[in-house]
Amino acid sequence: MALRRPPGTGGTLMATKRIRKEISDLARENLGAIKLAPNESNIFQWRATIPGPAGSPYEGGLFDVDIRVPEDYPFSPPHVQFVTKVYHCNVSPQGSICLDLLKSAWSPALSLYKVILSLSSLLTDPNPADPLVPSIAIEYKQNRKKHDSTAKDWVKMYAQPKADTPVAAPPPAPRASTSRPGTIHRPVNGSTAPPPQIAGTRRPAPGGGNSEAPIEVPDDDDAEVELSAPRRSKRARMENGGSSGGGSGSRRSGGASADDVIVIDDDD
Numbered sequence: 001m002a003l004r005r006p007p008g009t010g011g012t013l014m015a016t017k018r019i020r021k022e023i024s025d026l027a028r029e030n031l032g033a034i035k036l037a038p039n040e041s042n043i044f045q046w047r048a049t050i051p052g053p054a055g056s057p058y059e060g061g062l063f064d065v066d067i068r069v070p071e072d073y074p075f076s077p078p079h080v081q082f083v084t085k086v087y088h089c090n091v092s093p094q095g096s097i098c099l100d101l102l103k104s105a106w107s108p109a110l111s112l113y114k115v116i117l118s119l120s121s122l123l124t125d126p127n128p129a130d131p132l133v134p135s136i137a138i139e140y141k142q143n144r145k146k147h148d149s150t151a152k153d154w155v156k157m158y159a160q161p162k163a164d165t166p167v168a169a170p171p172p173a174p175r176a177s178t179s180r181p182g183t184i185h186r187p188v189n190g191s192t193a194p195p196p197q198i199a200g201t202r203r204p205a206p207g208g209g210n211s212e213a214p215i216e217v218p219d220d221d222d223a224e225v226e227l228s229a230p231r232r233s234k235r236a237r238m239e240n241g242g243s244s245g246g247g248s249g250s251r252r253s254g255g256a257s258a259d260d261v262i263v264i265d266d267d268d
Contacts, residue, residue: 015073044069053124057151061159077106087154089137098132
């Protein structure tokens with residue numbers, strides 16, 4: 001019969017010390033594919049994951065196990081329960097486990113890790129002589145093929161590893177616009193390149209109507225381009241006179257006079 005220590009402050013302190021020791025021991029243990037760790041906020045609550053043993057009907061499955069450590073641990077065994085459904089004669093539909101190690105065969109020398117190893121062995125070698133689900137035990141003894149087939153079906157339905165959900169990459173941050181008003185380049189004297197053209201709205205000259213027409217920018221040095229900051233408008237003041245006397249390249253389309261003021265709205 002297992003030794004029992006009455007619950008209380010002393011028992012809790014002893015259990016805490018023992019649990020911390022087991023945590024330290026686990027850090028040096030090779031667990032393989034088994035996962036065993038306490039809850040981050042409560043070391044008396046543990047969770048384990050047992051892979052289905054190779055060669056058994058449970059191969060390929062992952063079985064989660066919930067562990068609650070009593071306050072008088074290690075004088076009392078932990079409360080262990082399957083969270084994942086498993087078709088097994090020693091495991092109830094609610095996850096309860098029939099295992100001598102968790103009852104009369106418990107010893108303070110045992111550890112939580114040894115309990116998990118015993119559960120893995122139970123998946124490989126059920127004990128139909130002491131069943132928790134008699135119907136499954138009978139099937140295990142009389143129709144092993146059907147038993148194993150059903151156990152495999154349960155693995156596919158309840159114990160398949162969950163695929164990692166891909167994390168979508170965050171959308172790129174919007175880039176600030178770096179566009180600026182374009183620069184008007186005049187062709188070098190003697191160049192055969194045609195003069196640039198600007199499509200805009202021309203203010204009506206006296207006696208004329210509103211119209212929109214492409215405006216050729218003259219190539220002489222007397223042409224002046226101004227930017228109006230508040231309205232972000234470009235004004236091209238076309239002056240016909242100058243020290244150069246005006247060349248043959250000084251032309252204005254549409255018959256605009258020298259005093260016309262051309263306003264080009266920048267919709268940027």
